[in-house]
Amino acid sequence: MQRIINALVQFRNPILYFFLLGFSLLFLSSRSSFHQNKIGELGFYFSSGLYKFSNSINQYFDLKEKNRILHQENTQLKALALKKNAPFLYDPYLGNPKRFPFKIRNVNVIKNSLLNQRNYIIIDKGTEDGVQTEVGVITSNGVLGIVKSVSKKYASVISILHQDLKINVRFKHSNAFGSLVWKGKGPTEFSVEDIVSSAQLQLGDTIVTGGMSSYFPYGIPLGTITHIENDSNSGYYIMTAELFENPSQVYAAYVIENKFKGEIDFLNKEAKP
Template sequence: NEILTEENNRLKSILYSNHGYQESELDSLPYVPKFKFTTATVIKNSYSAYNNYLTIDKGTKDSIDVDFGVISSKGVVGIIDNVSKNYARVLSVLNTKSRINAELKKTNHFGSLKWDGKSPEVVQLIDIPKQAEIKIGDTIVTGGLSTIFPKGIPIGSVQSFNLDETG
């Protein structure tokens, strides 16, 4: 355990010095050994179109591939849908074609995160079971039911909700 702790501290210090991460940003992400993380810079971003994309400065030469998840210190950004040698295009969560497995952190009820193309400040969590007790302020995180994102990456919080009585 002592060796692992030392290695962990060494790696964190490299991340802090090379990429300007704050310890709170790294420590807030869940530790998931089967996922690898690398940093990238967003070189193009749209958020006011109906179907938004980002471009990052990493590609196949950096071992980046289609269907890799993209996160920031604030949470989920999107999923890589196209990659070249030096760049990758990210299907933003602010894209009407995007669907991401998500859950209510407190109750572990699963649903799908989607965007309706309206406000870039709001996404929807749909298909939550009717029996789920939802409260304003509840945290929404990735559900971990896909190979793209590990469980527990922050997405946002419930600002409002309506129950669909039709089904």
């Protein structure tokens, strides 16, 4: 107590000064509306900085929920974008000419691998959310794989990083088509097979999904060509492609389901002798 009083006595001049200064500032702001506004602005300047800070912290804790909402919104946008890519079947005067029988759901990847030659992925939705077997899984910048088996709440996906999986592709600026296969090298390094050497292609051409299979619609961009070699013996190109997205680092994905897949499979079966 004695020390406090001593300190008060020692610093009595600054204390008195700041007390009177505060009083005169109050006096100033009560007498002049200009100064009142100015002082208010000053207070607002500091408090807005504080609000910004607290807001950024709150936003950080909201991120999970925000991500979920964005993912859902992206699902709808993805459907619109893919529908726009769909080829015209007949003249637009005759009504909506595009056929887009796909339904899109958002899922999250909960287990991913790239170390094996045949990799599998687990996603966090199953039969309860309407995911079925034999449907495609895509990401924001490419293809992730095909659903192999489904449980109640989870599903396992054959990753695109699987040596036996072939995906039908074509080129953005050329109608040549072939298939995309992983050779077990880097996670974005793929080879493109079965493209006849008469097709006009260049380095850097973009590969998109071909739409020939019932899994994926036409026009999902996958990657670019990084190496072309014309093999004159076989009559096919030997090509390497680089994917836009590393499939082993994906978290958000979309299950894309073809409503008419049963019909197509039936016809395929019938056609075979």
